[in-house]
Amino acid sequence: MPFEPVILFFLLGLVAGIARSDLKIPGVLYESLSIFLLLAIGLKGGVELARHSVVALLPQAAMVVLTAALIPLLAFPLLRRLGGFARADAASIAAHYGSVSVVTFAVAAAWLAGRGIEAEGHLIVFLVLLEFPALVIGVLLARGIGADTPWGRVLHEVFAGKSIVLLVGGLVIGWVAGPEGIQPLDRLFIDLFKGMLAFFLLEMGLVAAGRLGDLRRAGPFLAGFAIAMPLAAGVLGTLTGTLLGLSVGGATLLGTLYASASYIAAPAAMRIAVPEANPALSIGASLGVTFPFNLLAGIPVYHWLAGTFNGWLK
Amino acid sequence: MPFEPVILFFLLGLVAGIARSDLKIPGVLYESLSIFLLLAIGLKGGVELARHSVVALLPQAAMVVLTAALIPLLAFPLLRRLGGFARADAASIAAHYGSVSVVTFAVAAAWLAGRGIEAEGHLIVFLVLLEFPALVIGVLLARGIGADTPWGRVLHEVFAGKSIVLLVGGLVIGWVAGPEGIQPLDRLFIDLFKGMLAFFLLEMGLVAAGRLGDLRRAGPFLAGFAIAMPLAAGVLGTLTGTLLGLSVGGATLLGTLYASASYIAAPAAMRIAVPEANPALSIGASLGVTFPFNLLAGIPVYHWLAGTFNGWLK
Amino acid sequence: MPFEPVILFFLLGLVAGIARSDLKIPGVLYESLSIFLLLAIGLKGGVELARHSVVALLPQAAMVVLTAALIPLLAFPLLRRLGGFARADAASIAAHYGSVSVVTFAVAAAWLAGRGIEAEGHLIVFLVLLEFPALVIGVLLARGIGADTPWGRVLHEVFAGKSIVLLVGGLVIGWVAGPEGIQPLDRLFIDLFKGMLAFFLLEMGLVAAGRLGDLRRAGPFLAGFAIAMPLAAGVLGTLTGTLLGLSVGGATLLGTLYASASYIAAPAAMRIAVPEANPALSIGASLGVTFPFNLLAGIPVYHWLAGTFNGWLK
């Protein structure tokens, strides 16, 4: 198959939502699954980290975070000048695209695994590191460094937000407990991961179906942006990964991270920090277009890019 | 043991409910488990379907659907004439008994598996096909083909109802992805199936305990019907299955399908399409009597019937 | 590692709660997990019981219940005289400490398993037996045997309470179905047990964080009691276990049971039976101090005690 089978669950949700089926995933199940996925990814990353020297990762990590910071800085003027969006809206959308989507990453990892393509385990560490800088950049773009930004609350929202707490918490637990300590938990966190992801994607499909209206209202520029931006970010990510010496699989994952747009951490943080931004725009674009685009078309493209760049540099 | 161990969970729920225990399965867990079970059964059926020629199944499927249509057509006059029920009530109850119970089917499959009895995998396709024709027949019995029936909404309710969406959705995903595509999801959808079923039966016991009062109020005719009807339908089903050349296990499952009464798809659809029917009657009978009867006594009977018919025809 | 890795999840929840993270475990997930854990432990105990002669266990069980009854009888005067607590409060706290914590038991069992230390399987039967006598003693201490106690409702609350229903229900199902009958459910109830426990502990950490304020208000005596009491009870439990001929692992588990304080069955029963007792005191002590103390420090201590006593008696 050209794409990962779990994506079919997303499509089922999308179809059910468009057909106005009475199928509803209870909000609580959605919450529970997202806690599971964040924690499981964190744990996996922590176990990987236990196998590496953290210090050796530092330079690579710094490069990854720095080049990723280009994404919101590129998106903002684009949205502002070409798209004609208000400052707050442009900043908020830029923050969503600068941050990352954990589920898109998980689907890309499954896609690679399904093809037997190896990837560096410590990419999960980059996933965690890429969650939040773009959120801070987004707030700066919206407000400047002025005194009226409630930075205390904004930073608390970002760092005590559930995605960071669960990812970092899982990372630390995995790192402290190590592979043998975590092993009895593998039946839940590893074996069931893909099934839970399928369930979650079903719900994402239902949610995305509800967002298509927002998007239609926002007009074609945003829809175009929501496809062009991940492609551009995917080029940046796969190139950065290749230059940093990652394998083709690793560069694919980094490209996917750069290309993905957040819809868990970013909406919550932007709502508090930049309340005048319209969430229908940022969520409509990231969830209604970029998320399905990455699932259905983006991931193979980033893999092809990673392969191509890798060929050039060898 | 004479019966499937999972049935003990149903009995535990029943006892807890009757003893007015404060044990409550959260409604959301019930919803989540039913989504899981429907999707898992659909997936399993789809994987089976991928192994068959769909065209070759068509004549058998047509026969199964046609003979099953006799069940509501038999139940309706019985309830109307002998039971003295109002037209709407008789039609609604007939629709419940014409449709099928996914959980009863799952318990029967577990019962057979526990005894090492093989059954054709494509029975799940019949399960899906048998869900809805009886619902349409029930509406026709209640209303005739008159212009005042909101057929659009009724058909939407049936086909966009969560049980059809999840069963058919699972079927299509399983069929498209095939055994290897689904395999990474087996840890969730196959390995945990029986445990989830046990949990669900615990809740069903609690719900059924709450329905015994309705049933007492409805009087002895309905209680008698709720035992006689599945037995008659079980004879029809096992006979049909045997004549169509199914194995003893397959005919047992088909008998169980015919004998089982719906309590997910039918109540929702009848409530919209035949609102003047009293749901306490149909749900009291199907959930309070027929469901436990099939679990505890019906399944072995249908197996015995299937064996006997098979002996005659060989 | 000196402690069980699952405890790290408790610490994560505690830190997240103290940091006022927006991480919330939905109440329904908490309920679902606690149903799962209670049922799984009951099933495991039932399967163990199926391997034993129940009659042979009776004398040992009687001794275990009798000596455990000393705990509330010791705690009550201590709290009343030294602590200056009102009669109802002293009785309610005593009942909490006389009863047992299922999750503490599960963590101790995991701790032993992680070290390869064997323990008698029928300890789970003692767990069930120790749940309720202390609750009855607590009510007696609060009220005497006076006519005004609504004993009917109190006993119904205790015996139809969800923890007893699920533990005893699981025990009976496991015993009736036996190891082979339960085996297909093992994928859920055994394999996922530890992962579910980790999840539950995460939530317990969040809940415990919310209880620290109560405790601060209650003053240092109660905090001291909440550490001294489990230690004393742990000595009693490990000694009883050793004298009854249990292995070191078994005596450790019995010590943990005696030392643990209830926070599921006891709060619900005391609220109905002794409503004038302040639940913030009993829950603050049992959940805010004793529970984490047992997890982090108690279990190794009880193991050391069990080893020492065993050495003396050999």
Added chain:
Amino acid sequence: MNMPHAACKLLTVICEAGLENDLLRDLERLGATGYTITDARGRGARGVRNAAWSESANIRVEVLCSEPTAEAIVQRLKQRYYANYAMVLFMADVAVLRVEKF
């Protein structure tokens, strides 16, 4: 009150959860500018509805609207649902900010 509070009707409908889609369509058609839903359970003339499963769940729908709109909704619900469905409705007077919204 010295603020520009305006009087407005608060109509509360409690009914079986399965009616949600139909009911919301009715509300929209009759001019309600919004609604709020909470999940509920209860007991009434049609027995206990304890929300143990979706067939026995209730919803509680609140609509802030003008009196004529409230009357129109009540008439419609009465005629369409009252005979066959578990449903209760009541109306109260409340003060709102920005009455033009409702």
Added chain:
Amino acid sequence: MNMPHAACKLLTVICEAGLENDLLRDLERLGATGYTITDARGRGARGVRNAAWSESANIRVEVLCSEPTAEAIVQRLKQRYYANYAMVLFMADVAVLRVEKF
């Protein structure tokens, strides 16, 4: 209003979830013909009840009834629960269809 709306009391009780069974028995005994429950959380004199687990959950019970019934319920709850349980109650005037139902 030109419809046969009748005045009726709406009594709302917010209390700890563990009281549900006892409270419902009281309501029935005192003549309430029905009730509606939603799950809630909150804060009051007895501290925060955030519904993180069942011991800290609240319920919100609404009863439509006549004034005498409402008074009887208030008296009963006050005497039986007010001293020892987290509980708040308030009463409002509402208009209902078919007042004979309540």
Added chain:
Amino acid sequence: MNMPHAACKLLTVICEAGLENDLLRDLERLGATGYTITDARGRGARGVRNAAWSESANIRVEVLCSEPTAEAIVQRLKQRYYANYAMVLFMADVAVLRVEKF
């Protein structure tokens, strides 16, 4: 009513769930002695909020308080949240036991 019922305001706020922490801090600061929250979903000027995921969930907050406190809360919420957040609020008169509590 011949009981010591006292008049009191019931302020109800329906808003997006993400505001919960901020809102509760405001309530406390402005002198509310308590509040009750239920999870909700709905539709209004800012579109459908169907609670399918946490970003689209609403909460429904009730506060029993004196009229001046209610006014202060309304002013604060209006000024701080009304421009940028999905929020609706309404106020009703209710009778409570023990008015000194609120």
